[in-house]
Amino acid sequence: MRTQVAIVGAGPAGLLLSHLLSLRGVESVVVENRSRAYVEARIRAGVLEQDTVDLLIDSGLGDRLKSVGLRHDGVHLQWPGERHRIDFRALTGRSVWVYGQTEVVKDLLAVRGDAVHFEVSETTLHDLETEPSVSFVDADGRRQVVEAEFVVGADGFHGVSRPNVPNLRTWERDYPYGWLGILAEVPPSTDELIYAWHPRGFAMHSMRSPSLSRLYLQVDRDEDVADWSDDRIWTELSTRLALDGWTLRTGPIVDKGITPMRSFVSAPMRHGRLFLVGDAAHIVPPTGAKGLNLAVADVALLSRALIAFFAEGRTDLMDTYGDRALRRVWRCTHFSWWMTSMLHVTGDDMDRELQLSQLRYVCSSPAAATSLAENYVGLPHEL
Secondary structure, three states, X not given: OEOOEEEEOOOHHHHHHHHHXXXXXXXXXXXXXXXXXXXXXXXXXXXXXXXXXXXXXXXXXXXXXXXXXXXXXXXXXXXXXXXXXXXXXXXXXXXXXXXXXXXXXXXXXXXXXXXXXXXXXXXXXEOOOOOOEEEEEOOOOOEEEEEOOEEEEOOOOOOOOHHHOOOOEEEEEEEEEEEEEEEEOOOOOOOOEEEEOOOOOOEEEEEEEOOEEEEEEEXXXXXXXXXXXXXXXXXXXXXXXXEOOEOOOOXXXXXXXXXXXXXXXEEXXXXXXXXXXXXXXXXXXXXXXXXXXXXXXXXXXXXXXXXXXXXXXXXXXXXXXXXXXXHHHHHHHHHHHXXXXXXXXXXXXXXXXXXXXXXXXXXXXXXXXXXHHHHHHOOOOOO
């Protein structure tokens, strides 16, 4: 096969890049080691920044988002006995949307599914500095080769792309806790997302639709999800989210799992004719709702660079892609670390008092609240 851009990974980053390129007449082929059913069903992020929403709508992917997505104009910050709303619209004039990554992927597959080779194996990248290609074994056991002018690694933290970047520098922080996340068939108990500090650990109440709630508990990173019965989960959530005059709705839990918390950044994000986007280059803890949005920002920058090359022969945007992307990556990495450090219990009494002091300050200072809101709703794709 011959194409202009070969994309490894059919998550939201790879699919969105393929879609944006196709709108400007640039051909691409996407390879993915999972099945289409798996890709469509995996539950990941659910909060979209303002610019992510605008990009999806502008590229023709906004119909379902506008009809079933839930716009949120703020979040609640809580600690025992107190709950305060940070009003995004009043502070920044911008909002976020709750629209699950699962739904974003479904929308993208509806327009780019035919460009994807699912269930491939033995994926290998070749000649990345000269005439790149991607070889793989397809779902029928046949060896295939895609020759391209550029290769994009959108295959996540464990993918094959990043190891092909020589002299890679990495920064990493593993947190001593994780998130036990559940999806429950119960209407949300809140109008806005709740981020709750509690002596027993962080808790969060989010939603996926008017009938589906998404909730999280801070747990030890080595916990076994099998040790958490539905009753134990609801009891712990009810304790950590408790507030006088407010009741947590409970119901059937249809999915649960434990996610470790990690900050990871690698550089450079380009080697020869290979570019990295999304989790292939960086990971943030989910506290600040930045993972999917960072991937979209990478794709927005890279798509413009590739389109400029194919349309005008320009290389300047490709040459500076990594540096420009990393400026936003580091800003979002810091915000995610800050939110994580403010809300997660470590067992240290001094940490406890510092966290409560920070929460009170954010909720009483317009300047501090504006800083949180500005970062949460999303900074420009290019800083």
